Amino acid sequence: MDCVIRIIAVVVVAATITVPILLRMTNSDEKHDQPTFEEQLCLDAVLEEENECKIAGVWKNQYSSYIRLTCSNGFIVGRYFSGDVNAGFYELAGRYQLPDDQTCILGWIIAYENELYGNSNSTTSFSGIHYQEEEMIRTHWLQTHNHPRDSLWKTTTINHDDYTKVC
Structure with a gap:
């Protein structure tokens, strides 16, 4: 026992x-x-007709913010995902030009309003360039926030981001 x-x-x-x-x-x-957040962004393949600018796809900047771009007929459309993946996304729209077959000059605007946070009363305009051999979109941006008129000097911030190709 x-x-x-x-x-x-x-x-x-x-x-x-x-x-x-x-x-x-x-x-x-x-x-x-x-799948990780990044893998989820890459699940939807970009169609050839959505890549006339030769840079359509998912890009990530140095702060882990993502953009997903498509482009045709000189127009860019897509989504911006901030470094906080739980913040949802913001729509973006812009234009591009191809001065040669190795370069894309582009610009887009984001109005910070989404279902999760509503209207943030700010916009950012990005202006950038992509050299094919570099596989990077180099941008400068202006972000404008709503402030009272007597604080006009506070309304706009300038900075830069470099985006590298994810997929």
């Missing part, structure tokens, strides 16, 4: 140790089955 109790005790202890380990392994495997 003492031997049976010891065997049961060993089985109970082994189960107590093994089951949580197996559960952790199962849960960690499930996390790998779900």
Whole structure:
């Protein structure tokens, strides 16, 4: 009888140790089955007719913000995702020109209004250039916020972002 109790005790202890380990392994495997945010952005392929500017797709800047662009007939449309992936997206629209087959000059505007945050009372205009051999969109931007007229000097910020191709 003492031997049976010891065997049961060993089985109970082994189960107590093994089951949580197996559960952790199962849960960690499930996390790998779900695509990352970046992978989700790349799921929809860009059609050839949506890539007349030769730079359509998903791009990421140095702050982990993403843009997804398509382009045709001189127009750019897409979405901007801030570094906070839970913030949703903002629509963007713009124009592009191709001075040669290796360069794209482009500009787009984002009005910060979405379902999650509503109207943020600000816009950003991006102006940039893409050299094909570099695989980077180099931009400068102006962001304008709503401020009272006596604080006009606070309304506009200027900076730059460099976007690298994701997919």
